[in-house]
Amino acid sequence: MDARRSLIAMTLIAIATAMVICLGLLPGAKMLSVGAVLRVLLEPDGKIDSILVWTLRLPRSLDAAVAGAGLAVSGYLLQTLTRNPLADPGITGVTAGAIAPIVVFFVFVPSLSSAYYPLVGLLGGTAAALVTFWVARGGNGRPLHLALGGLSVSLFLGAITIYVLLRAGPQSTALLFWISGGFSGRTWSHLVLMLPWVITGVAGALALHRVISMFSLSDHAAAGMGVQLRLWKPVLLILGICPVAGVAPVAGPVAFVGLAAPHIARLLRPASTIWEIGITAAIGALIVSTADLIARTVAIPKELPVGIMTALLGGPIFVYLIQRGRLDFQGDTT
Numbered sequence: 001m002d003a004r005r006s007l008i009a010m011t012l013i014a015i016a017t018a019m020v021i022c023l024g025l026l027p028g029a030k031m032l033s034v035g036a037v038l039r040v041l042l043e044p045d046g047k048i049d050s051i052l053v054w055t056l057r058l059p060r061s062l063d064a065a066v067a068g069a070g071l072a073v074s075g076y077l078l079q080t081l082t083r084n085p086l087a088d089p090g091i092t093g094v095t096a097g098a099i100a101p102i103v104v105f106f107v108f109v110p111s112l113s114s115a116y117y118p119l120v121g122l123l124g125g126t127a128a129a130l131v132t133f134w135v136a137r138g139g140n141g142r143p144l145h146l147a148l149g150g151l152s153v154s155l156f157l158g159a160i161t162i163y164v165l166l167r168a169g170p171q172s173t174a175l176l177f178w179i180s181g182g183f184s185g186r187t188w189s190h191l192v193l194m195l196p197w198v199i200t201g202v203a204g205a206l207a208l209h210r211v212i213s214m215f216s217l218s219d220h221a222a223a224g225m226g227v228q229l230r231l232w233k234p235v236l237l238i239l240g241i242c243p244v245a246g247v248a249p250v251a252g253p254v255a256f257v258g259l260a261a262p263h264i265a266r267l268l269r270p271a272s273t274i275w276e277i278g279i280t281a282a283i284g285a286l287i288v289s290t291a292d293l294i295a296r297t298v299a300i301p302k303e304l305p306v307g308i309m310t311a312l313l314g315g316p317i318f319v320y321l322i323q324r325g326r327l328d329f330q331g332d333t334t
Helices: 003-023 034-042 050-083 092-110 112-138 143-167 169-179 188-207 209-214 221-226 227-251 257-267 273-297 307-324
Strands: none
Touching: 003 050, 003 273, 034 050, 034 092, 050 188, 050 221, 050 227, 050 257, 050 273, 092 112, 092 143, 092 169, 092 188, 092 227, 092 257, 143 169, 188 209, 188 273, 209 227, 209 273, 221 227, 257 273, 257 307, 273 307
């Protein structure tokens, strides 16, 4: 695919995402007509329809799209860094590492402002990823060992999270829904909290696209072409964890996006690494915004956690990739 076709593909995906966001302004406990939505978008009047669109539905849909783009690029960076098709925020333990300390601080240190939760998630996610990579190197860093190492770390941190939930008392119900992954009640302030972390990861990946393309080679080949591995590996790891750190306090864990979106983007064969990153972000935004729309409309007035919907969407994709041989369990990351 040349640059022109890559641009067309990314534009079509972005248009599809915008259509999903606009469609998401209509349904809810009170259904709105297209005319009513257009009217309050152009002329907000502070009445009930305007509040539903501007305060509840529009920021929620934008939160979902931004979160999806960030998680998709996070998965892309982790897969590139490890040269491992199984790497994503969930499988490498990054998500569990971000969630567990946030839950601990929420329950036991309630005085800590939620503005610091992304930093807590960044530190926890980085620590979990380092432990996972250390465990995986015991199996020479092969994809299956990374998956097993990440699963072990995630189960351990998940057990800590469940224990804290049991100690949370009345707060446990809200925490349990958050841990399932979702954007219920998310507002503009949540978007402001999340956006800098997602922008850091996505913009950093785009800025370093040449370095990232070198990581598709072996370490020896990349070093021979002048890539300073000791410098760029930690940088790419931090960039990969930043979106998770920003999304986790807002939406909790959102499964499969970081795993599926990069592989779908590669199936489109973009013209270059920078287009691959852009298309990956666009696909992630489309997946999560679609999942959020389905989650809150399939059982109105109740809603399902978005994490369940992305798992239902991503699971078949994961199976398809395995059946097509896209995930090579015999690969070597050395």
